[in-house]
Amino acid sequence: MNFSSSTVDWSGSIFELTGCVTAKARVRPQKKKRKRGFSDKLLRVQIHLTLTDKEKEGAAKTFFTKVKEELEFIPAQLKVLEYWQEKAVFNRDGEDVIVTAQRPTHPLGKCFASTTLLAHIIASKYADGLPLYRLEGMLKRHGGEISRANMAHWIIRLQDVFQPLINLIREVQLEGTYLQADETRIQVLKEADKTAQSDKWMWMIRCGPPDRSAVLFEYDPSRVGAVAERLLEGFGGVLQADGYSGYSKVCQAAGITRIGCFDHYPKSIFMWSIMRNCRTYGRCATLFLGIKYLSTFHGAGLRCSFDSRHPFRAKPMWLLKDGAW
Numbered sequence: 001m002n003f004s005s006s007t008v009d010w011s012g013s014i015f016e017l018t019g020c021v022t023a024k025a026r027v028r029p030q031k032k033k034r035k036r037g038f039s040d041k042l043l044r045v046q047i048h049l050t051l052t053d054k055e056k057e058g059a060a061k062t063f064f065t066k067v068k069e070e071l072e073f074i075p076a077q078l079k080v081l082e083y084w085q086e087k088a089v090f091n092r093d094g095e096d097v098i099v100t101a102q103r104p105t106h107p108l109g110k111c112f113a114s115t116t117l118l119a120h121i122i123a124s125k126y127a128d129g130l131p132l133y134r135l136e137g138m139l140k141r142h143g144g145e146i147s148r149a150n151m152a153h154w155i156i157r158l159q160d161v162f163q164p165l166i167n168l169i170r171e172v173q174l175e176g177t178y179l180q181a182d183e184t185r186i187q188v189l190k191e192a193d194k195t196a197q198s199d200k201w202m203w204m205i206r207c208g209p210p211d212r213s214a215v216l217f218e219y220d221p222s223r224v225g226a227v228a229e230r231l232l233e234g235f236g237g238v239l240q241a242d243g244y245s246g247y248s249k250v251c252q253a254a255g256i257t258r259i260g261c262f263d264h265y266p267k268s269i270f271m272w273s274i275m276r277n278c279r280t281y282g283r284c285a286t287l288f289l290g291i292k293y294l295s296t297f298h299g300a301g302l303r304c305s306f307d308s309r310h311p312f313r314a315k316p317m318w319l320l321k322d323g324a325w
Helices: 014-019 115-127 132-141 148-174 225-231 245-254 265-276 278-301 306-324
Strands: 087-092 095-100 178-186 200-207 214-220 238-240 257-259
Touching: 115 132, 115 148, 132 148, 148 200, 148 214, 178 225, 200 225, 225 245, 245 257
Parallel strands: 178 238, 238 257
Antiparallel strands: 087 095, 178 200, 200 214
């Protein structure tokens, strides 16, 4: 995009841009209203506060009214599941033949943790961000002596169990026409040929078909473009990412349309203005405010349904085009 004065009309201001949007189209943050009561999906227990026989003696009728709701927390508890396998002995041709009842299949084979405990460990670590040593202490308070080493080994072994599901999610994700990608630094203490202080990366691919959107995370100690090529193999739609050059090769090879985001776009404008000429800083500031104004519509669109999201976001873009360019 060329920002020279010959191609861009800088006479308008952000206030003129704001005026071209009707009051109905503007989105203003609303204060959150206090939610009365609790969800109907929660288990409810009625506690009846009754009068004594002396207090209601002679009354024409009695009735109950709900005066209060309290949210009760039931602490987690551990219990031991003892599997007793029934066996039958048959005498066939003078020999004893034993027939045993079938045992349920466990995803990790010989493992003393039930599937519910494994699910709790995974959700606590990856959804709640709870380190295994804290989870070890919490289980110990409930009477469960489980070391963090055991829990770590279970999580590693579960990768093979979940791999078919991860592959299916990735296949469905690549069927869509729009994806978001990003990578962030994380600390890994033990990594081959790398120190604990060196950068390692967690890659994220988000979105997919509108009705089956998903988020996939994949760890890789490197940030080379080959990782992006592997994660985006088979995709040919629109990719939204930052300015990292590692996505360039796969986008060119697979014909992927690459777009940026509002958070990185204004930064590049200011860097351009500083390198080009300090006198253009004011013009870039106007454009920056316009983009931030549009981001308000972008965020408001997230609260809409999928069918109404695109026209909601597209409208202010056209207003900006007609009013400022």
